[in-house]
Amino acid sequence: MSRSVCALAIALAGFAAGPAASETLEVVGIYGARAEIPPEIEVIAIEPFDGEWGYELRDAVTDILSAPVAGGAPFFRVIPEVFVGRGDIQPDASLRGAAHVWVAERPASPRVHKECVERDDKGKCVAKEEVRIPCWEMRVTYDARTALIGRDGARLADRGDLLQTSRTFCEDEWLEPDPDALLDELASRYAASLAGEFTPRREVSATRLLEQRKGLAKADRRIFKRALKLTKTDPGAACRIFSQLEKSHPDHVSVLFNIGLCLESANRLDEAEKYYDRALDAAPDKSYPAEGLARIASRRRGAAQLAARGRNVAEY
8 A cells, every 4th residue: 555545544544434325516606608699789678478378488588687697797688678769778689489388188097996895794805896097197388489689680599498297197186287387397497498598607516426436446445435425524635535546546537537526616627627538538438527528618608708798707
């Protein structure tokens, strides 16, 4: 055992061994909008939306685009279309959209159970009969589309989704599913995807570390496992241990990825990117390093989008 690893083993001797299932590190960042909307688009006029649920979608979209970015100023200034032309208000683009819904019911497989049809003189069931309870499936479809149109008629960004959900209910139930509640669920899903399409957003995520220890020396496996456990109480110490393990295992995917995640969590993105690249080279079949690189790319895009509007991502 190397001197550094031996020292780590002694330092960790007081920690009880145990399973390290799904250990995580917190990552906080401003992630870029997926649509690259030109920075000169600052004022957006909201047109009436078409469809049975167009009014609700229009309100939700207005709230999304008017919301402050991570507690700062809103990314856009949003005005209703009726204010266009009043005073000096001139929109840079207009937002239009539609939301159509369909609710359908169809027979589903019946629920089958057995009921007692005969009991003896002591009340014990001596004969049962199969009973089939009729059931139905309620399927709700939500078709929503939103588009940002520039003054010259160019389509700057758009988002369209066809979302569905369903519930099964049977004749003996007290209440049938509420289609409006199901539609609200789908509308919320669409609104969440739309937020990431048009504006940068602050996200706080508990990102999983890689826990695979295959390929580590036996003593190092124990140290690695304890480091995972330590992420719950002292992430900084856990990250120092992963860095120490790199000396003896410079090509181990879990060690490299976990160091990268430590650096990403500390907002040292350039260094984190290098470790994710090395982890991906060590194990191209692992998705975690590629996901880390995608997060870093999105955070850089978010910083650039804010900078283009004269804002510093550090303020968020």
